[in-house]
Amino acid sequence: MGGPDLLQAQVLSHGFCAGCGACTSICPYLNLVQGRAVLLEPCGREEGRCYSFCPRTEVDLPLLEERVFGNTRADPALGVHSSVVKARARRGEVRERAQYGGTVTSLVLHALREGRVDSFVLTGSRDGLLPQPLLARAGEEVLSCAGSRYLLSPSVGEVVRLLREGEGERVGFVGTPCQVLALRKIQAYEREWEVSRVGPVIGLFCTWALSHRAEGFFREKLEGRRVRRLDVPPPPANLFVIETEGGRLELPLDRVREFIPPSCRVCFDMTAELADLSVGMVEGEEEWNTVILRSEEGRRLFREAVEEGEVEEAPLERERLEHLREASLNKKRRAREEGERLGIRYLKGVEG
């Protein structure tokens, strides 16, 4: 373990900050600036939450898996899981606003309605571009967060704030692999807060995100138009698509990829391997999601949602599963190569 000096040396100075907000929301020495943590000055502690919570400091994956799932992975590509299926929302109002199949929105609505948790930390956006963590308690708040955000969001900070300040409230979470990892580290290493208050954690597939430097680039292209949806269509399109109120904007993907932060280039996790269940797209079938069921809690939430008619389930084709595994392994390989190139090694006890 370490403190702010090591955090600065191993993470911040290399640009590996994932902007998750785990360290910045409670510390007067760390500020979140344009999607990244900035250390104002070391506080003088040799060990601190900032270091132990950070998804880009040492990760003891077997320990975390043991804690979340009660066992460790058999599958190096997708992590601990019991099954992988296809799913989509049944309700039209959800499908209308969803990025793809609307499964995540449906699951969140279901969990809140059933009183499984009191609230969910989600990531919305006021302008469709800049992400905004939101503590959602009601249906409309949940729906307002439907759709993918591409810029880094300090959503874990919202959970931290709630753990530290809120009383007794149970909270669910939806986030990217790095955010889920930070949250799991908090649950594993925090000794004072009531971390058992964190309810279902729904992970989102993620290949990469964008640093906030991309904001200016997008704004220039948008010329004041409001964003409705951001998307990266499957290959070979090689495009970044922005749907605006004033029409569709297609940007060369390679130009947008220039804004991928170093943090994403060393990330080993495409499918949010520590979530209770993980949800992503199905390539070529925009109406559906891929769902990886991982923990008992994740399975129970999903089953209930299916039984209550919120979510429609279908088997995932074998070739699609293989494709998913290949994509996940590719991300791990690229992260390992980048890590070796930079001499960085934050995964402990796991081979790619």
Add this chain to the structure above:
Amino acid sequence: MSRIGRDQPGRRMLLSGNEAIARGALEAGVQVCSGYPGNPASEVVEALIEASREFDLYVEWSTNEMVALEVAGAAAAAGLRSLTAMKNLGVDVCSDFLMTVNLSGTRGGFVLVTGDDPSAHSTTTELDTRSYARLADVPLLEPSTPQEAKEMTRWAFELSEELGLLCMVRSVTRLSHSRGVVELGPISRERRKPELSFPPPWTSGSSSFACMFHEALHQKMRTAAERFEASPFNRYEGPEGAEFLIVASGPPWIYAVEAVELLGLGDSVGILKLGTTWPLPEGLLRRHLGHAREVLFVEEIDPFLEQNVKALAAELSSEGVGPIRFYGKRSGHLPAVGELNPDLVLRALSSLRGVGYSPREEGYGRRAEELVGEHVPSRSMAFCPGCPHRASFWVLKRALRWDGREAVVTGDIGCYSMGLLPTGFSVEQTLHCMGAGIGTACGFGKLGRFGFDRPVVAVSGDSTFYHACLPALVNARWNSSDLLYVVLDNSTTGMTGHQPHPGSGFTASGEPSPPVRIEDVCRGVGVEVRVCDPFQVDEATRTVFELLQGKGPRVLVLRHPCPLTEAEKRKKRPRVYVDQEKCLGRECGCMAFCSRVLGCPANTWDFSKDKARIDEVLCTGCGLCATLCPAGAIVVEEEG
């Protein structure tokens, strides 16, 4: 009734050196007084401001010392007795006018009071202004006591009027700020009508005219030297024909008297006290150098008398004076920097005269230090509780860290000069003189073409903005220098004691005067300007951060009044306290951010409970710590 305005000739009262100078001016019938605040001279003007409520005189704080000297110079040219007071570095500022008004001359008595600061207690240098008297060829008087300060000032007006030449009175911190018994004289009620009656025109001329005026100036100085020969401000005390002579001026003369007495050297050492130190009273010096074999100079800051008397002695050597051994700063018997004190003079004299001197046993100092040990913690200078500069520098520090580039931050003269120190989070990196912050920033801001990629930030206060920053601001705009200029506007001249300035809304005498608003000036110059309250820490930080990304000159005014001036206006203040239930103490992880990092003297630590505490006596209720406490444990209770 003002302290200095008692019309009771013969009455003896305690006056500070500065009050005595002001009293001397009143006794001389001064009609116009001007100045710019600066330690240790401010109280000369302040005492006259107070007196102006009873006496018919005009007193102003001017925007800077140059304007101040010009304002007084104009009144003097019109035949009125006028005085300007300023600190040592102020003479640098007004020297341009000084170096020409010496040639153009005066009709009314025109006195420049300078406050030098040996040891630079509250100044950036130990500048000795006596050299200006020599440089400008103007008469120089050096009082040693408050009584003398009054008498010399009064006489300086007479001398100035007789010569038609500005006259300088040089004080030092020790004299200006100590009190002594002063016997009052009658106050002059004479009020003159301003008249301009040159030819020749009021000018220093140029080419042959300048030379003509220069020659006239030399003639005036010859007259001054004649007057000085007979001046009661110079006197010799000691045995007739003493071979060991002390030449002393200013307060150190008192130390010399004390040293001679304590060492029992009264029958072998003579002291020549000089009160008129430029031009030198050569005849008087010749008489006493004639009997001396050894001379020790006792004076403060530069070896001014030492060098000039040595030059005179060299001239006199052909007339049978000498050889003389000279001691002082050059010989190392007295330190060449810092204030003198009786002990230093005693040691010098005891070693030169071979007389033992040990007021305390050996090792006393070391043992005293050992005894004090850790009981007295070392302290760095710090901003007052509630000072908006603390918030401003925290804002700047944050914004610069957010930016991540290594900025150059140039500082300026004022309370916020402490931005160099931990109390200002060591944000500032340079400090010179009034206006040099933005001036040097103009230079740094043009180095981009040579590959200099660091952002440039200049910091100054509000009073300094008007005093010396305006030309550099115009320069930055004209030459498109890449800099962010942050004006810390606390609506007063804080460091020197809350004198008003052009932005305050009133004048020295309290007359209302619409404020010259900094943002209006900047807009007029054509520079982007934003205004924030530094206590709105997040908003102000975002603004600085945004402005840092820009090009060309940009200005941010961080405005919040000085709590010391505010305290006078409001009876109640918000109560701020630590909710010790919420304060997590050492468990927090903030590592006592409030008391250790923020460093406000009112943020203390309750060691009995190991939690944060607020000293409610010191706290001004600004609430800065409450906005920064990560546990939200500091409560601000608005006044009921």
